[in-house]
Amino acid sequence: MRPVIGIFDSGIGGLSVLAACAARLPSFRYLYLGDNRRAPYGSRPPEEILAFTEEALVRLRKRGADGAVLACNTATAVCLHEMRKRFSFPILGIEPAVLPAARGSRGRVLVLCTPRTAASERLAQLLARCPETDFTVHACPRLAAAVEDRFLRGRALSLREHLPGGTFGGVVLGCTHYALIAREISAFYSAPVYDGAEGVARRLEALFPAPAVERRWSENTKRNKSLRQNGRESGGANVCFLGKCAKENRAVFKQTFYFGVSCGEKADPREKSGDFWKKSGGKWL
Numbered sequence: 001m002r003p004v005i006g007i008f009d010s011g012i013g014g015l016s017v018l019a020a021c022a023a024r025l026p027s028f029r030y031l032y033l034g035d036n037r038r039a040p041y042g043s044r045p046p047e048e049i050l051a052f053t054e055e056a057l058v059r060l061r062k063r064g065a066d067g068a069v070l071a072c073n074t075a076t077a078v079c080l081h082e083m084r085k086r087f088s089f090p091i092l093g094i095e096p097a098v099l100p101a102a103r104g105s106r107g108r109v110l111v112l113c114t115p116r117t118a119a120s121e122r123l124a125q126l127l128a129r130c131p132e133t134d135f136t137v138h139a140c141p142r143l144a145a146a147v148e149d150r151f152l153r154g155r156a157l158s159l160r161e162h163l164p165g166g167t168f169g170g171v172v173l174g175c176t177h178y179a180l181i182a183r184e185i186s187a188f189y190s191a192p193v194y195d196g197a198e199g200v201a202r203r204l205e206a207l208f209p210a211p212a213v214e215r216r217w218s219e220n221t222k223r224n225k226s227l228r229q230n231g232r233e234s235g236g237a238n239v240c241f242l243g244k245c246a247k248e249n250r251a252v253f254k255q256t257f258y259f260g261v262s263c264g265e266k267a268d269p270r271e272k273s274g275d276f277w278k279k280s281g282g283k284w285l
Contacts, residue, residue, distance in 0.1 A: 042114025105170025
């Protein structure tokens with residue numbers, strides 16, 4: 001049996017995590033649930049974030065998920081520990097890629113994140129593990145919403161309205177929404193950017209070891225890079241989008257990250273009519 005992995009985010013940001021996981025583990029099956037109608041989470045009270053996250057995980061569990069990924073930095077920072085106590089299946093979170101940035105950057109490192117992540121104990125603990133690195137943490141209260149507006153509603157996004165000035169040796173993208181505009185942020189600062197999506201995919205692989213043939217495929221880093229960067233090679237992954245904004249999330253994923261995942265008109269009819277299709281009850285890509 002191929003594992004079924006539920007991926008949850010407050011909106012479209014988690015699509016970058018879905019892309020990384022599907023590129024590294026193409027034989028897995030994925031359920032994507034985006035809470036776009038209540039996005040973003042970054043300035044919401046902790047009790048709301050906890051309630052919304054638990055609601056999403058209950059839904060993913062009912063749809064047959066063998067494990068789940070909180071592809072939302074804010075939800076991870078606020079309630080990952082609590083969710084692991086409430087659910088029996090494995091739950092992974094995503095955290096700012098502070099350690100890779102500290103190793104790979106020269107000079108100050110900028111950490112862009114939501115207000116709730118910026119104030120979290122989890123981020124403080126991560127930064128404390130790199131005492132020799134000079135970090136500047138900047139909360140962007142409206143950037144995640146602006147990213148949603150750009151991709152879902154076609155509205156213009158001006159980085160100067162959201163990002164601080166300065167010179168930095170590296171930039172940590174502490175919200176998965178920011179990964180959708182990673183190239184623009186990198187160009188804005190003329191610096192490399194770091195996000196945690198690849199780290200999540202590696203941890204997922206450790207939880208559900210892939211067959212040897214898939215590991216050999218995934219070790220081809222050049223091919224993986226092409227998949228992440230809007231490539232068109234077939235990864236063979238099956239993705240089912242759930243929720244009221246399933247159609248919108250599916251469209252953004254196809255436009256931004258699509259690399260030949262199985263879709264309704266191309267999927268094996270036996271797969272489409274099987275238990276996974278019946279349980280997930282969403283929209284195939």
